[in-house]
Structure formats: structure tokens, C-alpha cells
Amino acid sequence: MDRYDVRLSGSGGQGLILAGKILAEAAAIYDGHNAVQTQSYGPEARGGASKAEVVIKDGEIDYPKAMDLDLLLSLTQESCTKYSGDLKEDGIMIVDSEMVKDPPGGSFKLYSAPITSIAADKIGKVVVTNIVALGILSKIAGVVTEESMRKAILARVPKGTEEINMKAFDEGWKTGEELLAE
Amino acid sequence: MSNDRPGKVRMMQGNQACAEGAIAAGCRFFAGYPITPSSEIAENLSVMLPRLGGKFIQMEDEMAAMGAIIGAALTGQKSLTATSGPGFSLKQETKGYASMAEVPCVIVNVMRGGPSTGMPTLPAQMDVQQARWGAHGDRGVIALTAKSAQETYEQTIRAFNLAERYMTPVILLIDEITGHTTEKVIIPDASDIEIVHRKKPDKDPENYLPYRFTDDCIPTLAPFGTGYRYNVTGLCHNETGFPTNDSNEIQCLIERLTRKIEIYEDDIIRNNELMLEDAEIGVFAYGSVARTAQAAVRICREEGIKAGLLEPTVLWPFPTKAVLAMAQKVRAIVVPELNLGQMAREVSLASQCSVPVHKLGRVDGSPIPPQQLVEKIREVV
Numbered sequence: 001m002d003r004y005d006v007r008l009s010g011s012g013g014q015g016l017i018l019a020g021k022i023l024a025e026a027a028a029i030y031d032g033h034n035a036v037q038t039q040s041y042g043p044e045a046r047g048g049a050s051k052a053e054v055v056i057k058d059g060e061i062d063y064p065k066a067m068d069l070d071l072l073l074s075l076t077q078e079s080c081t082k083y084s085g086d087l088k089e090d091g092i093m094i095v096d097s098e099m100v101k102d103p104p105g106g107s108f109k110l111y112s113a114p115i116t117s118i119a120a121d122k123i124g125k126v127v128v129t130n131i132v133a134l135g136i137l138s139k140i141a142g143v144v145t146e147e148s149m150r151k152a153i154l155a156r157v158p159k160g161t162e163e164i165n166m167k168a169f170d171e172g173w174k175t176g177e178e179l180l181a182e
Numbered sequence: 183m184s185n186d187r188p189g190k191v192r193m194m195q196g197n198q199a200c201a202e203g204a205i206a207a208g209c210r211f212f213a214g215y216p217i218t219p220s221s222e223i224a225e226n227l228s229v230m231l232p233r234l235g236g237k238f239i240q241m242e243d244e245m246a247a248m249g250a251i252i253g254a255a256l257t258g259q260k261s262l263t264a265t266s267g268p269g270f271s272l273k274q275e276t277k278g279y280a281s282m283a284e285v286p287c288v289i290v291n292v293m294r295g296g297p298s299t300g301m302p303t304l305p306a307q308m309d310v311q312q313a314r315w316g317a318h319g320d321r322g323v324i325a326l327t328a329k330s331a332q333e334t335y336e337q338t339i340r341a342f343n344l345a346e347r348y349m350t351p352v353i354l355l356i357d358e359i360t361g362h363t364t365e366k367v368i369i370p371d372a373s374d375i376e377i378v379h380r381k382k383p384d385k386d387p388e389n390y391l392p393y394r395f396t397d398d399c400i401p402t403l404a405p406f407g408t409g410y411r412y413n414v415t416g417l418c419h420n421e422t423g424f425p426t427n428d429s430n431e432i433q434c435l436i437e438r439l440t441r442k443i444e445i446y447e448d449d450i451i452r453n454n455e456l457m458l459e460d461a462e463i464g465v466f467a468y469g470s471v472a473r474t475a476q477a478a479v480r481i482c483r484e485e486g487i488k489a490g491l492l493e494p495t496v497l498w499p500f501p502t503k504a505v506l507a508m509a510q511k512v513r514a515i516v517v518p519e520l521n522l523g524q525m526a527r528e529v530s531l532a533s534q535c536s537v538p539v540h541k542l543g544r545v546d547g548s549p550i551p552p553q554q555l556v557e558k559i560r561e562v563v
Contacts, residue, residue, distance in 0.1 A: 024365075029193055036365040
């Protein structure tokens with residue numbers, strides 16, 4: 001595949017760097033592509049705009065940071081405003097509808113869902129917001145297989161949390177299907 | 183990266199690759215003080231070393247950590263510390279001590295922005311001159327760099343090998359981008375990795391001189407605890423290791439500390455090149471910025487601009503010959519780096535002012551995207 005640039009953005013502490021690692025491992029280890037994951041965060045442990053980036057490609061990846069974005073995920077208004085400038089005209093933007101009230105306009109495709117609330121209400125744990133988001137974006141982007149995503153999640157999450165994380169992924173995947181059907 | 187090399191493929195961060203490389207090189211002692219963006223090196227080794235019977239110590243500060251690895255190295259252990267800018271500043275004095283006492287050890291600096299505490303989480307390459315000149319006094323210095331997790335793994339092993347071969351502290355300079363980039367790393371079989379061990383004494387303890395002058399300029403320091411007793415000091419010393427005021431002995435010692443790196447430059451220095459053969463514009467880039475340069479050179483070639491890349495993997499000793507050779511072929515040299523021209527200065531010196539050297543320095547905590555370098559190259563053309 002050609003270079004596919006993804007940026008996962010939100011607030012420090014939402015687990016987006018882990019989500020980036022899972023996406024990269026699904027692509028590189030289980031789907032056999034090449035992938036590189038980088039991150040950028042502020043000096044604070046929580047809060048502040050934070051981002052993780054994943055570049056997926058077959059063959060060598062020279063510049064490791066995302067450039068022209070094929071996909072942007074934003075879980076907060078601040079990160080959406082700050083990090084959406086690089087989105088391609090035909091790119092995909094996925095936002096948390098309750099957190100991002102004012103997404104920028106453009107010709108890209110916008111998908112919005114209450115990602116944090118899905119984690120809180122349907123799974124009962126806000127901490128799996130990142131995995132719900134991974135379910136949505138992997139369904140919508142279609143660049144990494146569902147099976148590889150599941151394997152990569154299971155390889156990364158703490159022991160004893162496999163079930164709840166799979167449930168979070170299922171819920172995200174289902175939400176992605178609904179968004180695509182709209 | 184190709185997957186056709188033999189070995190086990192894993193996804194890991196540059197910092198983790200550094201820890202893996204250290205273990206593969208035979209490192210069994212780490213002392214450090216955590217600091218972003220290097221902390222994952224300590225974090226990984228705090229788990230890995232005890233499992234192998236090695237020692238991990240979190241010291242009270244960076245200076246103590248540097249002292250601890252010098253002590254451990256003198257017992258024969260391969261020893262490592264890892265830090266970032268502010269910690270690297272603190273280690274300079276004892277780094278000079280390791281150069282003077284000729285103690286092999288490895289110091290990893292995952293560079294972030296400075297001066298002072300600067301930008302803890304953001305990349306920079308502002309310590310490249312400090313690596314050479316940060317400690318006082320004349321001496322040869324070896325400093326390596328790496329642009330990917332794979333290279334970080336390999337260069338960490340090489341750092342230990344060079345330290346052991348030339349009996350000197352070796353610095354590995356990576357930056358926040360390389361340290362925190364997760365990507366594929368191929369871990370070769372242990373039998374495919376070249377490992378160097380320091381020389382062992384060929385004389386019994388009674389006839390042993392730790393700093394004996396030899397043709398190869400490299401001393402033979404017996405590990406403490408093996409029956410050899412000698413003095414180690416930061417003062418100028420003679421062949422016994424005890425301080426001296428003899429002007430001839432001092433002149434010989436300080437010249438040797440420089441010469442022992444100089445005479446091996448051709449063995450130490452290694453460069454990568456990309457489309458340099460017919461290049462009209464030469465790019466000199468190192469560390470994570472070399473990846474920007476690879477992308478930029480390819481974009482330039484598509485546009486019909488004959489750009490080429492010289493990428494040193496060893497920053498000190500500086501690759502003077504390769505830079506001069508490039509300067510004699512190209513019309514101009516561009517040096518992109520995450521500082522305001524620290525290596526551009528060296529490139530100007532090495533090229534003997536035969537071609538214009540253009541700086542592209544970025545110090546706002548952002549990487550240099552390929553397009554910014556392409557624009558600079560267009561400007562130069």
C-alpha cells in the first residue's frame with residue numbers, strides 16, 4: 001500500500017499513544033505492512049493537546065512523522081483545532097461529538113460519535129475510550145484488518161482486561177458500521 | 183526497512199531498542215537518573231538487567247550515575263548510563279575523568295531542546311558540540327548517532343565495542359524523535375553479533391603497568407578484583423597510573439589521549455550516502471533529520487534537482503574526508519539540523535570554504551518536514 005498517515009489527537013492521559021502503538025503493531029506485525037508510530041505531548045502528565053501518529057506503508061518509511069493526513073481522530077476541541085490543518089481534502093475526520101462542538105469546515109469526510117460516552121455508558125469505563133476509538137477508525141479507514149486489530153489489542157492490554165477491551169472494540173466497530181451506513 | 187535479514191522482528195521504540203542493544207552487547211550494569219525523553223531506557227533495563235544477574239541502580243543524580251558506571255567499568259563490567267540535555271551537562275566533569283582514566287563506558291543522550299531544562303518532551307540536536315567539547319581538556323572523543331530504532335539497536339552495540347576497543351567513554355546521541363519512534367527492529371541471533379572485549383593483561387601483577395605506552399596507544403586496564411592493583415586518577419599520570427609532574431610524561435599522555443582516536447579514524451567513521459554520486463547539491467544530515475533528508479532528496483530528484491545525501495553515523499571524530507570529497511563534487515551544501523548550525527560550522531571547516539554551506543536550523547521543538555528542506559534546496563539552486 002502507499003503511505004497512509006494517521007493522527008490520533010486529544011488530551012494527555014486519554015491513551016492515544018497506546019492506541020497508536022496498537023494500530024502500528026496491527027499493521028506491521030499482523031498485517032505485514034511497514035508502520036512507524038511517533039508521538040508528541042507536552043511536559044504535563046495530564047491535559048494539554050497530545051497526539052500520536054502512525055504512518056503505514058509497504059516498504060521503507062523515511063520521514064516518520066505524519067505529513068498529509070489521510071485520517072485524523074480528535075477527542076477534544078483543542079486538539080481538533082490545533083491538529084486538523086494537515087488533513088487531506090479527501091481525508092477522514094473522526095471526532096467525539098460531545099467534545100468537539102466546532103469541527104473545522106472542509107471537503108474531507110466528517111464522522112462524529114459520542115466516543116467518550118460510549119466508553120462510559122456502554123462499557124462502564126472511560127479508560128477504554130481509546131479502544132472504542134480504535135474500533136471506529138479501523139472500521140472506517142479499512143487499512144488494517146479486524147483480526148489484526150484484535151490480536152494487537154490483546155497483545156498490549158493488561159492481563160485481566162482482555163474481555164472489557166474486546167467489548168470496547170466491538171462497540172467501536174459497530175459504531176463505525178453505523179456511521180458508514182448513514 | 184526490508185524484512186529479509188535474518189533475525190526476530192519486533193516493534194519497539196528507539197529507547198527500548200537501545201536497552202536491547204545494550205544487553206546484546208553484554209552490558210550488565212546501568213546507573214542513571216530518569217529524565218525525559220530518555221527514561222524508557224532506564225525503565226526497560228530496570229526489568230531486563232536483574233533477570234540476567236546484572237545490576238540496575240537509580241542514583242541520586244546524574245553525576246553520581248556517571249561515577250557509578252566508571253566504577254563498575256573498572257571491575258570489567260560493560261556499563262551504561264542514559265540521560266538527556268540537562269543530565270548530559272551534569273555528567274561532563276566525570277565524562278572527562280573517564281577520558282583521562284581511559285575507562286570504557288557508554289553514555290546515551292536522548293537530545294531535547296535547551297539550554298537549561300528547555301523543552302523536556304520535544305526533539306533537538308543541540309548537544310552535538312557539547313559531546314565533543316563539553317568536558318575540559320584535550321582528548322579524543324567518539325560520538326555516534328542513529329536515525330531509527332534499528333540503528334539505535336546497532337549503534338548501541340557499536341558504542342560498547344568502540345569503548346572496549348579504544349578504552350574510552352563513547353557517547354550515543356539520538357534525539358526525542360528517534361527515542362520515541364516505535365517501528366520494526368530486526369534482532370539478529372546472538373551468534374551474528376560482533377562483540378568486542380577490552381584487552382587483557384599479558385603480564386603478571388608484579389610486572390604490570392596499566393598505562394604502559396604501546397604502539398597501539400591503547401592501555402590495558404585489568405579488571406579490579408582480579409589480582410591487579412593500580413592507581414586510577416584524573417590527574418596527569420605516568421605509566422603506573424600515579425600522578426606525575428614530569429613534563430615529558432604529561433606531553434606524551436595528553437598527545438596519546440588525542441592520537442588514540444585520531445589514528446583509528448578510518449576504522450571508527452562510517453557514513454551512509456544517498457544519490458551522492460552525481461549530486462550537484464549535497465545535503466549533510468544526521469540523526470532523525472537524516473530521514474527528513476532522505477525524503478527531501480527523493481522529492482528533489484523527482485523535480486529534476488540533483489540532490490544527494492551524506493549521512494554520518496559517527497559525529498565525532500568528524501567525517502572530514504567525506505565532507506571534503508562531497509564539497510569537491512557539489513555546487514553547494516545544505517545542512518539541516520535541530521540547532522542553529524552546530525554541525526554546519528564543522529562542514530564549513532571540513533569543506534575548506536570550497537563551496538557555500540547553507541544552514542537550515544530549526545529550534546522550535548518541531549521536526550524539519552521534508553517540504554521545508556526541499557524549499558531550502560530550491561532556494562539554493
